[in-house]
Amino acid sequence: MKAYISDPEDLKQDSTYQEIWDNMIINFLAESLDVVNDNVWVISLGDAFARQYDLYATSDGHSALLHRCLGMLLQKVDDRIYVREKIDLMCRHSSMSIPVNRLGLAQGIGLVAASHLDTVLEKLKNILENAGQSALQRFLSFFSFREKVEDVDDTYAALALMYGYAARYAPSTVIEARINALVGTDMLGRFLHVQHPTAKQAVITAIDLLGRAVISAAEIGISFPLQRRDQLLEYVLTLMGRDQSDDLVDFSIELLQTQTVALSACTTLVSIEPRLPMETRNRVMKATLGFFALPTEPSNIVESLITNLIILLGAILLTSGEDGRSRAEQLLHILRQLDPYVSASAEHQRRRGCVAVHEVLVKFRNLCSGGFGASGSYPTLSLKHIDQGGPRGSSSLPSAFVLPNRDSLSLGERIMAYLPRCADTDDEVRKVAIQVCVESSRFAFLYLPQLISSVQCAIF
Known part of the structure; x- marks a missing residue:
């Protein structure tokens, strides 16, 4: 492994190469552990x-792969004391x-949490308690003029990520009680005071x-x-660094990445x-549409941000209504919020507004017709758990339930x-x-069966 992470030239050419190779090693290790299935060999x-670990300095980022390898191995160990020692x-x-x-x-x-969730949570609780003491010492140092202690932002960032990945990898059969306990104690609220952008990103990732x-x-x-859930959304918006105004004054790369x-x-x-209740929907949209x-x-960061914003609007459309009429109202609300950008003086704003409108319309039409999304200039507005059999999928519902009233559109x-x-000066906008x-005109075709049925009733 030490030879592998010696930064060969091919890995330096593209940062994704490193991630690909790391994942291949983890998968190979997982397969090997399953095939051998010998406890003595696993312990050795x-x-x-x-x-x-002795081959790496504590500041060496390459030890990240070693952490993952050891974590994968500890899944296969039943000795709780051994697992604690290695953690x-x-x-x-x-x-x-x-x-x-x-x-x-x-x-x-x-x-490790995939097999030893309680052991992991116990360790994280101890780290959190120690980090809290360090935070208090840091606060008191301002008044006692003693040497300032190490900033705890990094510890909070690491802890948040560890909680997040513990939940992500833990067995789904036991995760509900653990997540409810974690969120119910408002532990995540303690992480909102981090200041460094990468620490904020870590806490947001943990919530995700x-x-x-x-x-x-x-x-x-x-x-x-x-x-x-709504409180967690507030946490994300707080860490994102936006208030309820539409003022955009900070365009730093780190802030854009956080957002x-x-x-x-x-x-x-x-x-x-x-x-999603209407109040929370409005709060989220007010804090994000200004992007x-x-x-x-x-360009690369801003375009990624705009893509994520359009995907968010699609998710709000899919999950804020219960039937055709309520979803039509949601659609109109979103479209009217986009109108200022569709008619803005800046070309890039008009372009983004039109793309967002098109994607949302495609998503709504497919939702009504029971189909799946089609892609436009940005990736398709789809979440796998919604579009492909998730708890809120609507494709199995009767059309009378899904289809809104024609006038409501x-x-x-x-x-x-x-x-x-359509006569804009910008080619892409046109x-x-x-x-x-x-796309708007296509909605009329959704009502053809209703029109035909009405005509038949009038004739017969």
């Missing part, structure tokens, strides 16, 4: 992994100030992982609502039970709002606007 391999070893040989290292540690601890754990459980038939991660977490949270006004640079109003964009108008 675990001891060999433990000795590998302690992993924590001692990890520098939580290095994002890649604490991510590897969190993933490794999460893998909690939501995904609920989704994974629902996919195998273990459905339960996420307690305090991109936050939008993804919001999508996860609004996609699970309980159903359509972001400048175009840095306000198709004439909508088409009039988008027609001017192209998408035409698609929007075509």
